[in-house]
Amino acid sequence: MNDDSELNEPSPRVTKGALTRTAIMQAAKRVIAIDGFAGMKVADVMAAVGKSPGAFYVHFKSKEALLHELLAVFQHRLRVEVNAPLRADEDPSAHLENRLRTFWRIYREDWPIATAAFQMSMADKQFARAWHNIRQQGIRGFAAVVRAAQKSGGSVGLDPELVASAVTSMIEYACYNWTAATGDFPDRFIDDETAIGVLSHLVLQALRGSEVPLNQ
Amino acid sequence: MNDDSELNEPSPRVTKGALTRTAIMQAAKRVIAIDGFAGMKVADVMAAVGKSPGAFYVHFKSKEALLHELLAVFQHRLRVEVNAPLRADEDPSAHLENRLRTFWRIYREDWPIATAAFQMSMADKQFARAWHNIRQQGIRGFAAVVRAAQKSGGSVGLDPELVASAVTSMIEYACYNWTAATGDFPDRFIDDETAIGVLSHLVLQALRGSEVPLNQ
Amino acid sequence: MNDDSELNEPSPRVTKGALTRTAIMQAAKRVIAIDGFAGMKVADVMAAVGKSPGAFYVHFKSKEALLHELLAVFQHRLRVEVNAPLRADEDPSAHLENRLRTFWRIYREDWPIATAAFQMSMADKQFARAWHNIRQQGIRGFAAVVRAAQKSGGSVGLDPELVASAVTSMIEYACYNWTAATGDFPDRFIDDETAIGVLSHLVLQALRGSEVPLNQ
Amino acid sequence: MNDDSELNEPSPRVTKGALTRTAIMQAAKRVIAIDGFAGMKVADVMAAVGKSPGAFYVHFKSKEALLHELLAVFQHRLRVEVNAPLRADEDPSAHLENRLRTFWRIYREDWPIATAAFQMSMADKQFARAWHNIRQQGIRGFAAVVRAAQKSGGSVGLDPELVASAVTSMIEYACYNWTAATGDFPDRFIDDETAIGVLSHLVLQALRGSEVPLNQ
DNA sequence: TATGAATGAGTGTTCATTCAT
DNA sequence: GATGAATGAACACTCATTCAT
Known part of the structure; x- marks a missing residue:
């Protein structure tokens, strides 16, 4: 019945304009x-x-408006996908790795947006605020994990906000440096598992409890 | 009288032009x-x-030439000050912390140059190469430390280049985010010791040997 | 049934299209x-x-075509309503006031058209001609009145065309300045009778015969 | 002494830039x-x-800024030259005619500025205010004359502001219509004395006292 | 060395108009 | 008749760079 019409027509929600709009954002x-x-x-x-x-x-409406929309989508993805709360039965380490994995996946796809926002945040107050909000969102999420780790004896005495800021900085910028054509390894393809493996190892180690000296 | 003023003046090599030149670079x-x-x-x-x-x-000669010069000075500082070799009697942890401390100090002062190079590296091949060289210089230095740590059982199995890239990414970007007006903590001043403390803790922990799980 | 609806509809000549057309002109x-x-x-x-x-x-056909049509209607109204000939039994003063009253009423409603034509006449030959014709139509009518006044000893020696041009200029521009939101009295509503009273007094006085000095 | 240098050099106040600036305003x-x-x-x-x-x-700074400057000069000329106060020994009629004569001279030269301001005042609040101020300045001046005339029995009972507004409207718009290429008399040159003669006659008559009917 | 007016290529944006549906 | 996405020519404005002084 209605099925017929749905089969015959382009889906009513996907208008020509919406397609162009999406195409512009991708391009x-x-x-x-x-x-x-x-x-x-x-x-x-x-x-x-x-x-x-x-x-x-x-x-x-403008070039800037386009970036604001790209940022809104980016932020929404991060909020929904990265900041899933810790489930009761979930291992904290696994939770962190999952969070990091999602973080990586989104950044891998959208780092141009992040880079654009970063650049614009230097000269434009609006973008400064928008980008700050996005960073804060990530930092808050990681800070919660850091606090949990501290209860288990990890990173004792360190400011969780600073630690979270440093950790998100590492992931974010490493993602750029391992992904972009002008990054650290232009002649080498770094697959997702390798990247996530290195990053999650570093983060987990960094947040652990005991304080064994480096050389002994 | 006039003799005095001549005595008070900078050495004859520091001409008026050179002063302007330096002033431009600072500005x-x-x-x-x-x-x-x-x-x-x-x-x-x-x-x-x-x-x-x-x-x-x-x-x-041009706006770009200015940035190239700023970068040359920046790179020189990093080479001379950060990449001091490990002395025989030096504790590896202390060595790393020293390296990081110097890194931090230079970045704290010159992050605008690094940011500029980063931005330009995306669109300009010359700057891409120049910036890549600077990053590589830092990465090589840290990679050596990572390899040393691995011999003591730290970060076993991880690619030292990736680890070094991740670590320098963290320090570099954290420095921006803790220093710049549009960074993560616009209302808070983060002093050098706090910053270096957090960063060196994280790096040292990350490079350590044992693998204690996060929650236990 | 269908008959009824046909009876209720406007006359067959007033099609949906014509309604839209009129709506566009008003808007x-x-x-x-x-x-x-x-x-x-x-x-x-x-x-x-x-x-x-x-x-x-x-x-x-175009934006300009719309204005041309608006102008045609405007001109037609002026021709039919303002330029009614002096009837034998009509008092010249009353005739002038009537003419002015009609003039005012039309301008009060259509000054945006006049303003548009005025603006376009500066850059566009077609509109220059069209607008010129409309002004001339008004000027000719007033000039006839001026000539009549001169026979009675008013404004002797003055060029009737210039006088008529000045008078229509006054009425036209005063209408704008007393009516438009950006006119001379934005905080004050000037009703038709006041406006017509002032204007007709001034015009009648100006066209009179005797030459009593201003201060005596 | 200093005279010599003044003769030899371009006057110190007239820099190259100022010349260009003036040339732009004229053009x-x-x-x-x-x-x-x-x-x-x-x-x-x-x-x-x-x-x-x-x-x-x-x-x-912008196209608009240019117009604002042109307007400022225009307004200044009007203020200084037109609004000279009535001297004790001056005949009111002569005063009015002098005022009108100056008004005419300035408008004859600068009507493009007035027209531009008028056009912009419709769409732009800033220009609306600026243009309103200029009109008000002229209206206030004429209103004072009207009030004086009313004390001698002229235009009794009429609102001086409205009368002044109408009179300035007449002069202003007549000036455009007698001067501009797209005005009322494109094939005819109207010299200043003729124009001023007609306008001052009309204004003086309009403001007079007695109320002799038009036709008798 | 320094000035500052001038250059001119480059780009974001607007909007009357068209046309496939 | 109506839609609304698309067109494309036009234009204000920017700014690195030059050069006569």
Whole structure:
């Protein structure tokens, strides 16, 4: 019945405009990855989408508005996927690794957005706030884990906020440096498991309890 | 009288031009810290120096040339000060902490240069190479330490280059996030000892040997 | 049934299209009153009508064509209503006041059209001609009255065309300045009788015969 | 002494930049007279000055800022020259005519500025305020004259503000219509004395005391 | 060395208009 | 008749860089 019409028509929710909109967001991510946000030209993005420059403004109010939307999606993904609460039956180490794994996966895909926000946050108050919120969201989540670790004797005496900030900094920036073409290993592909393995090892070790000296 | 003033003046090699040159470099760092390198306007820098825009080109061939020079100085400092070799009588932990301390000190002062290079490395091959070299220099140094730690049973099985990349990423980006006005803690001043304390703790723990689970 | 609905509908000539057409013209007038003709966006007008931008071009060939049509209606009203000839039994003063009253009433309603034409006449030859014709129509009518007044000893020696041009200028521009939101008295509502009273007094006095000095 | 240097050098106050600045303002007036302010292209103005488009922004922050400056000069001229107070020994009629004569002279030269301000005042709050102030300045001056005339029995019972508004409207708009290429008499040159003669006659008559009917 | 006016290529954005649906 | 996404020409404005003084 209604099924028929659904089969025959494009899904009613996916209008032509929404498709273009999504295409622009994807293309923008690719262009930002290569040129940075400041270097991203609206015309280039639209050329990548196969549309005229003016069409951009049918879907976004400005270049900045596009980045704000990309950031909103990015932040939403992080909130929903990364900040899943610790389940009762979950091993803290496993929880942390899961969190880190999700973090990695999202950043791996969206680091151009993060980089763009980082760049813009230096010169623009609005982006400074937006980016700050995103970082804080991640930091709060990790800080909770750090506090839990401290109850078990880990990282005793350290400020959980600072530790969380340092840890998210490591993951975030390492993701860029291991993923981007202009990163630390341009001639080498680092697969997800290797990356997550190294990062989660480092983080878990860093948060552990006992204080065995490095060389003994 | 005039003799006195001559005696008080800097050595004959420090000409008026060289002073302006240095002043430009300092001012540029301040402007980059606020606006980023892309947002840095030659005219603003020169205004901060109290000179006309045209005077910039007496001292630097271009805006990019200025950044290349800033980077050269930055890299030189890192090479000379951070990468001091491990002395025979030095405790590896202490060595690492010293290295980290120096790293921190230099970054704390020059992070605008690092940020500028990072940003430019995305769009410009020359800067990509220059910035890559600087990162590699740091990574090589830390990788050596990691290898030493592994001989003592730390971080066994992990790729020392990746570990070193992750660690330098943490320090570098944490330094930005704890120092810059648009960083993670805009309302809080984080003093050097606190910062170095947290970072060295995390790094030392991360590179240690035993593998005690987080929660037990 | 269908018969009924046909009976209830407007006359067959007033199609849906004609209604939209009229609605567009009314909405345009309102938008021009706020933004001017140059600032009038087709999309805004159509939004005010509750239709899509594209629908505009079903009814008008272009933005300019719309203004030309508005002008044609405006001119027609002026011709038919203002330029009624002096009847034999009519008092010249009363005739002038009647003319002025009608003039005022039309301008009060349609000044956005006049303003638009005025603005466009500066840059566009077509509108320059159209607007010139409308002004001339008014000037000719007033000039006839001036000539009549001169036969009675009023404004002797003055060029009737210039006098008529000055008088219509006064009425036209005063109407704008007393009516528009950005006019001379934004905080005050000037009712028709007051306005017509002042204007007709001034015009009648100005066209009178005797030359009593101002201060005696 | 110093005289010598003044003779040999360009006057110290008239720098190269100030000359260009003035040239731009003059050229802008000419372009606005032809195209209107909305139609005025910065590039055209600069071409008329014989400089590159970018040079405009050395002297003015924006197109709007240029108009604001033109308006400031215009308003200053009106304030200083038109609104000279009535001297004790001056005949009120002569005073009014002098006032009108100056008004005319300034408008004759600067009507493009007035027209531009009028156009912009419809869409822009800043210009609405600026233009309103200028009009009010003129209206206040004329209103004082009207009040004086009323004491001698002229225009009794009429609101002086409205009368003044109407009179300035007449002069202002008549000046445009008799001066601009797209005015009422494109094929005819109206010299200053004729114009002033007609206008002052009309105004003086309009403000007189006795109320002789038009036709008798 | 320094000035500062001038350059001119480059880009974000607007909006009247078109057209497939 | 109506839709609304798309077009594309146009234009204000920026800023690194140059150069006559």
